[in-house]
Amino acid sequence: MRICRFDDDRLGVIEGDTVADVSAALDVLPAVRWPYPPGDALCAHWKDLRPAIEKALETAPRFPIADVALRAPVANPGKIVGIARNRKNLQSETLDFVDPSAANVRRDDDPIFMFIKANSALAGPADGVVLRFPDRRNDPEAELTIVIGRGGTNIPYDEALDHVLGYTIGLDMTMRGKESPSSRKSLDTFALIGPCVTTADDIPDPDALGFSLAINGTGIQKGTTADLAFDIRSLIAHASTFYTLHPGDLIMAGTPVGFEPVHPGDIMDVEFDRIGAMTVAITAHR
Numbered sequence: 001m002r003i004c005r006f007d008d009d010r011l012g013v014i015e016g017d018t019v020a021d022v023s024a025a026l027d028v029l030p031a032v033r034w035p036y037p038p039g040d041a042l043c044a045h046w047k048d049l050r051p052a053i054e055k056a057l058e059t060a061p062r063f064p065i066a067d068v069a070l071r072a073p074v075a076n077p078g079k080i081v082g083i084a085r086n087r088k089n090l091q092s093e094t095l096d097f098v099d100p101s102a103a104n105v106r107r108d109d110d111p112i113f114m115f116i117k118a119n120s121a122l123a124g125p126a127d128g129v130v131l132r133f134p135d136r137r138n139d140p141e142a143e144l145t146i147v148i149g150r151g152g153t154n155i156p157y158d159e160a161l162d163h164v165l166g167y168t169i170g171l172d173m174t175m176r177g178k179e180s181p182s183s184r185k186s187l188d189t190f191a192l193i194g195p196c197v198t199t200a201d202d203i204p205d206p207d208a209l210g211f212s213l214a215i216n217g218t219g220i221q222k223g224t225t226a227d228l229a230f231d232i233r234s235l236i237a238h239a240s241t242f243y244t245l246h247p248g249d250l251i252m253a254g255t256p257v258g259f260e261p262v263h264p265g266d267i268m269d270v271e272f273d274r275i276g277a278m279t280v281a282i283t284a285h286r
Contacts, residue, residue, distance in 0.1 A: 004196040006068040014196050019068050020060040025052035040076040040248025043149055043165050069126035073168055073197045074147055078246040080117040080191050081239050082172055086254025088229050112230055112238045118186035125194040128281040129173055132187050134264055137176040141255040142213040142270045144225050145170030147197050153244040160236035166199040169272050170252045195278040203274050206232045211272040221258035228254050
């Protein structure tokens, strides 16, 4: 199932080139009062919500996907975890735009290098990417993004996928410089996800998904999640040794080599097997 959020917080299911409005299913979610429980309510109550969605699909109105504004499919992630330089053959790289003194180099004593992106960086395809510092170098990184469905801490490797609700496409936007990764990667719209969350039952092997990224029609990245140095189970298990994971938390899994800066006016097209495709516009901050 491919779940999306569109227009004014409508809940949808993407079926081919259409979106079915299943917002009526949201009535099964419990009412909450402050202080709110941790995690995203939709993800936390997915077992109750899915049957309601399937029922709503029987009579749901449908709209061409081109006619709706797609928002971030996870509305309230508790945290967004990024994984830096998670690709094979890392030691042979020579990237002249990366400052070796910056705190983004994977170390032998911490092989999976994590950072946190601010929740305020969350955006969806309809929001686009807004460059606050267009005079600096800003690079898009296409990444499989894990959506946690069942929380936990110290999750064993063999049980890691049991905690996944599904997967979405992530654009881990990066401004180059000497600031910490969490600073340079947390600008507004720099954690863009979409167009939907494909539930885990429709992605039996997240470590074998092909994907591509193009800027203005020119291919920049093309690869597969098999190119990652650390597999999806490892990332979930490792993150859970540092943080308690809650439903709706996002883990951006990393990206292969293929970097090109973007500028206001550019258009990005990114596609992942079994998830879909999205077109994202680049604008300047005002």
